[in-house]
């Protein structure tokens with residue numbers, strides 16, 4: 505069974521998708537980490553930022569391995585290195601590139617083949633797995649997402665205002681929702697799930713119930 509979990513940055517997707525996969529005993533795929541890994545390769549290679557074909561070739565040559573908590577780029581564990589702000593601010597060069605997206609979607613399908621999986625991203629229910637048995641589109645209001653992000657950064661010792669986070673977040677939302685291919689949007693058959701005012705535990709409980717109900721329907 506394939507469960508897709510798409511939605512904007514800061515809706516709590518990653519933690520929720522991972523916990524949901526654990527609870528269901530499913531594999532977990534963080535597709536954002538794949539975009540981050542090819543971006544890290546491009547950062548190290550210093551682009552070529554103004555050459556989409558060159559970037560696609562670079563991505564094509566990257567060997568990316570994913571397991572539950574480790575991301576490997578050409579054999580190197582880059583799980584931490586892909587989370588820097590330099591990587592985050594350059595992701596759009598790769599994520600906006602249709603040839604790069606095509607290659608990563610191929611890898612996502614190969615990873616999911618024959619597995620029960622929770623796959624998390626922006627286009628999992630629309631592009632990567634249009635026939636998934638259960639599609640969730642997870643959202644939260646921009647203010648709530650920004651507040652959660654500020655708390656997360658404070659916990660890491662970084663000081664930033666809600667206004668600043670909100671501005672960066674709006675810019676990212678706009679980019680994610682307006683790219684030509686693989687844009688952030690709910691699949692027509694996705695369940696829209698707003699997490700405002702809910703704890704991550706409550707969200708996971710509700711999602712476990714939704715997936716179980718879908719699974720019964722799919723099998724019976």
Ligand code: DC
Nearest residue numbers: 513535536537539595599625626627
């Ligand atoms: O989920 P994340 O913040 O780690 O994702 C990083 C970036 O990758 C995000 O800005 C959008 C992009 N992305 C994408 O375009 N398609 C996906 N399936 C997953 C992520």
